[in-house]
Amino acid sequence: MTASYSRNQACRLSHVPGWDLETDVVVVGFGAAGACASLEAVQAGAKVTLFEVTAGSGGTSAMSGGEMYVGGSGGTPIQRSAGFHDDTEDLYQYLLMAGGPNADADKVRAYADNSLGHFEWLQAQGVKYKNSFIPQRIVEPSTDDCLIWSGSEEAWPFVEQAKPCPRGHTPQWLGMGGGKYLMDVLAQRVDAAGVDVRYNARVLALIADDDGRVHGVVVKLDGRDCFVRARRGVILCAGGFVMNRDMVRRHAPHLLRSQHPIGTVDDGSGILLGQSVGGAAINMNEGFVTLPWYPPESLIKGIFVNERGQRFINEDCYHGRVSQHIIQQAGNRIFLLQDHETYAEPEFGKFSNITIAAAGETWAEVEKDLDLPQGSLLATVELYNRYAQEGTDPLFHKGAKWLKPLTTPPFVALDCRIDICFYSHFTLGGLDTLPTGEVLNADRQPVPGLYAAGRTACGLPRWGAGYSSGMSLADATYFGRQAGLRAASTAPVV
């Protein structure tokens, strides 16, 4: 064969010269989704071959904080120890709302009902969680503590639909970056379970027959194009497309306002492979964006304004929801206003490049220093202060515990401009799938033999304004498992 293979065009089954390798289930990508898909498939008795394009396991999951968004069924032991009862319906409602206008109710239902059991499964794989809770609003523990508020649960409008509960479960790992620990544990399990893992293995194309059924992959192994038969299915867990800047430009150009992509490979290969056999990519314009502007949580008592001096969000939302609204503002200049009582140095200030734009003894001075239209900032602050004094925020419904009139000088405006600060982003669009992981075409009919999970699929997280830490890993691990189970239980094509 001298043909060259493309992720954009399937190799036809009739063109396969012979199988170099035969297996039951091929998994593409060794992040959280691929690890869990492999584990379930191999434990169900299938022969599993996992192809990873890099030299090691972990993928983008290993870059994360390792939080897992978990709850429901009354709560995990850790939630219950911290005094929370987490009803399944509250988890369901929260995730449905967090999924935004295009939320997948079937996936949300499946996950809400089985989240607690999934948490137990993760622990059974060896992932350790300390029985502890950090009540303050943070981004990620720098200790080995577990439970945190990792979303907008207590904030309007979520709080009106679902009883709030902290659900971010961070592994027992000292310091930030628990995702690496999580992935190391899962990777050990994958090795121990007998999955045939091939590193430095780039999947070039899917192999499909004339009816569109997927039979395997063409993969570059040791410099050679190998034809690998997958008797029960191929599971794409190859990440999103954030590092494919051309795809981002064409599908989610607004994300480019944020200059820092978060990803490892994430070159869109998984999605493109799926599309090559008729899989439908959905929600491709959505992404997660964030600037870690808190902790300390006292900063939440300040208010954000755009370059017209207008507020635009209740500041007690999750940092990603706030940031999503920030990048929707016209103009790059964004300021976080604090008074003497609320101000504290942002914990990630240096990292995030948040500096002080102006300070003054009066808000008029600050307004002038910021060169905002005279009276614009003043009107906003006066209105906010007057209502905050009464303990309400009729404009944006910030929670009472965060309301304090910003009346104690000196006053300060933190500079959070979009083009200078560390706004990072990743993509939330991907292949449309059933809760079983089956990839769907544009008419929502399954593409036989093809599955996807993690950011190659469009899962629980699909709205930047609703994203909460731990949703991606929860989605990748839980629905990765479902894909593995479903593929393994499918009758083999022989």
Place this chain on the structure above:
Amino acid sequence: MTASYSRNQACRLSHVPGWDLETDVVVVGFGAAGACASLEAVQAGAKVTLFEVTAGSGGTSAMSGGEMYVGGSGGTPIQRSAGFHDDTEDLYQYLLMAGGPNADADKVRAYADNSLGHFEWLQAQGVKYKNSFIPQRIVEPSTDDCLIWSGSEEAWPFVEQAKPCPRGHTPQWLGMGGGKYLMDVLAQRVDAAGVDVRYNARVLALIADDDGRVHGVVVKLDGRDCFVRARRGVILCAGGFVMNRDMVRRHAPHLLRSQHPIGTVDDGSGILLGQSVGGAAINMNEGFVTLPWYPPESLIKGIFVNERGQRFINEDCYHGRVSQHIIQQAGNRIFLLQDHETYAEPEFGKFSNITIAAAGETWAEVEKDLDLPQGSLLATVELYNRYAQEGTDPLFHKGAKWLKPLTTPPFVALDCRIDICFYSHFTLGGLDTLPTGEVLNADRQPVPGLYAAGRTACGLPRWGAGYSSGMSLADATYFGRQAGLRAASTAPVV
């Protein structure tokens, strides 16, 4: 053959039992794009067969006002008679900006350079334009007049990048709805030119070979599945997907805030057919939304506020740009504030369901009647009035000619709420194509034998916040022509 065919899966060439019909170029859809593609192809000597799913010509183009966005090269005779010189570079800059963050510079360049010639071509087909200009800001002439301001040319930020010029050219047709006239003229030409037009003909699937080249279509004719060979190419001009509510929900759910889709068939078939052979759909989340809130143009001197009493746009933008910003606001309540001097009954008020929400002798009364947070509306109006008095709008940069302090009682708030008023919408996502109409895959490589134009493709208009009346018809007709020319000049596959 007992097979059933699907727009989601191409019929393989090897499965074709025999050709029921052979032609050079198949055109799918008889709107503006299909008509122009057919005309150019047949005039270039190709045998052209046009399949239209309904019983007549016109498509969604015939529902439009018939405006054509035209200019450049110094201006059309009508622009020049009205005293405007329209430089090609100004047209280029405007269209590039109007295309938004994902604008297609190649298409914009091709169109800007050839817009005047295209206008002459349309006239040569028999489309008549009166040499007249309506200087007032309107949506569409109710007379047979031609030239109007049909975009945001004079408004910030466009005015800073391109010298403004009116470019909406409406055919000489008494009354609104000139699109029907335009399409009748083009349809007559198509008939006269010898295009083989088949009505009530639903294209079920594309026919492609194992390398992905398109060879024809399977089409339902008189109740029978017919195999039609297209030796030189298939051109998809089957409209957008606005009437496929499931596709809208999955790709552009925010458009559903507007409850009135504008379309005829527009069931996404064209896009799905293209995707079935590897064509890439892009920009699927974008759409056009509008509420025709002016004329009369005196209303432009009012200000829009959301339910937090905040302004959000310079009101002198094109109605679609204003409406796009309206549907981005949280909450359904949107008000247009006027004073005694600026108020006049909205011309489309009854049609649009715009009513008076509150009136009063002071803005405080209006604020109270609207049940807005006390002081919120007042602060906005006071700031606006103070600057308007000076002839500036430092917040949103509304043009000086529209600035007037709203200080003459009685005051009125027009109710423009999103869930009650007539906000209509259509989609702006579609197949990625070259300026030649060639359909591209996800790696921007052409799919051999396949072309697309009109709303099946992603053309000049691709950003709701930049849309201008006449962009869709200009795009459909000009790039429809290019697709017809390119297909006809391709060596036939024999």
